[in-house]
Amino acid sequence: MKTVLHKANSRGNANHGWLNSFHTFSFANYYNPDRIHFGKLRVLNDDEVAPGMGFGTHPHDNMEIVSIPLEGDLEHRDSMGNTTVIREGDIQVMSAGTGILHSEYNKNKDKPVKFLQIWIIPNKRNVAPRYDQITLGKEIPKNQLIQILSPNPDDNGVWIHQNAWFHLGNFEQGSSVDYTLKDPKNNGVYIFVLDGKLDLDGIELSARDGLAVSDTSKFNLKSHANSQVLLMEVPMN
Structure with a gap:
């Protein structure tokens, strides 16, 4: 990764x-x-x-x-x-x-x-x-990733002309979540922390930090405070 x-x-x-x-x-x-x-x-x-x-x-x-x-x-x-x-x-x-x-x-x-x-x-x-x-409303379910964008008009969220998926998550302190890429051969994920503190494999992320992740099929995010995060999976080439 x-x-x-x-x-x-x-x-x-x-x-x-x-x-x-x-x-x-x-x-x-x-x-x-x-x-x-x-x-x-x-x-x-x-x-x-x-x-x-x-x-x-x-x-x-x-x-x-x-x-x-x-x-x-x-x-x-x-x-x-x-x-x-x-x-x-x-x-x-x-x-x-x-x-x-x-x-x-x-x-x-x-x-x-x-x-x-x-x-x-x-x-x-x-x-x-x-x-x-x-x-979506202000109160999305906690401790899970909610899909808000995809390439498919019939899927959850809005859609765009690109092989991309966006997810939002509100996480309580001490929670964690796995993310599996939809297209791991071609895509990477940009993680943008809106609020709180998270880490991925020991990389600590605070509010408004971004982490570009590529060359992997899945990863785990851990929340060290009440946190909100946006994941943007996009093609790399």
Whole structure:
């Protein structure tokens, strides 16, 4: 098994006042030649948007974009005619395909909104643009991994044009879980700790740490505090 640890304080940071964004991989003005991507995982941004502020209308194409709200309310508008609000417990996905325009704003005037924005390089180019979202609720079952994304429209969670699977887990102190890769020959897993303390084979992970795992078919995560974690299994080539 190959692992690469990315500590939270090693991420790129852009604080624009209205936006405070931490970049796990190279993005905008942050460039690290050793951290361009992890397989088909291209962007993992940890964003906080000030009250009433947001991203004006801007374009995307040929990218699978996943948004996971962590706190507050994020209003989304796009050129497909969607106007929605996503909040903690929701998972949003867009297939940008041939091209879309969208905007994202903090709907609240009195508190920030925090969310993860994740870009996955698709396995099909120039598909018809698509939008979807699901609601998991704030209280997902504890001490197990819940699938929130897959390549299959009939499977649990949202789906994207890529051989990828995402899982969320809320773990109590002292619990552990095994993860078996869906496609161990081709895929790796990026582990991103949202909160708490976990370890994998003695590698200690704290809040906002990331661990890239490849060349294995399964691994075990142990929780040393009440913890929340996101696992992103993606193709490596």
